[in-house]
Amino acid sequence: MISFLKGKLADKENNFACIDCSGVGYEVEIPLSTFERLPELEQNVHVYVHFHMTDDGIRLFGFHTKAEKNMFRKVISISGIGPKLALSILSTLNVSSIVNAILLNDTKILSTVSGLGKKKAQRLIIELKDKVGDVISHEIQDDTLTDFDTNYSEALTALVTLGYKQHEIANVLRTVKESGELLSVEEIVKRSIKHLYKK
DSSP: OOOEEEEEEEEEETTEEEEEETTEEEEEEOOHHHHTTOOOTTSEEEEEEEEEEETTEEEEEEESSHHHHHHHHHHHTSTTOOHHHHHHHHHHSOHHHHHHHHHTTOHHHHTTSTTTHHHHHHHHHHHHTTSOHHHHTSOOOOTTSOHHHHHHHHHHHHHHHTTOOHHHHHHHHHHHHTTOOOOOHHHHHHHHHHHHHHO
8 A cells, every 4th residue: 555655746727737757757647736736847756645446557646735635534434425536626725615615514515516516515524524523623724714714724633622523613613703793713613512412
């Protein structure tokens, strides 16, 4: 099993990278988020790898972060969602946005992914809602996030750390978010705990 590849970047396109590891070139399929973080050709590169074997052969998928790799694995575990669509999801949304959408039952943002559709988005939410804890545990930051999204993501992490159950947090955060206010992380956590305490 290949966990990661470390070598020199021999070639790259939007959807793949070729990594020279001691004279052997490994071609890995990548999401756009990973492509955008690749160095120039012949520079050192490190990618986390998912080893995928089917009747059609072996494919390698590469990711810039462990969070991307973990999310990819969870998404392809869902019936009807293969590697191609999983890469499309990660190319369209960053990991933090995907986690937020799953836990806050936001099919609208997931449906913006080409080929996903509302029904598959609903299935993704149902099947992964209680399985994204280890993804949350990684440090997930992206400058493209709005303060609104970032604050809810950080509040979510804080509440998980405090020991609250993910499905309970998701329901409460959805309620707090419905106010439409731009709240600080501290205020989101405080309001969420009040709702959780009432239960």
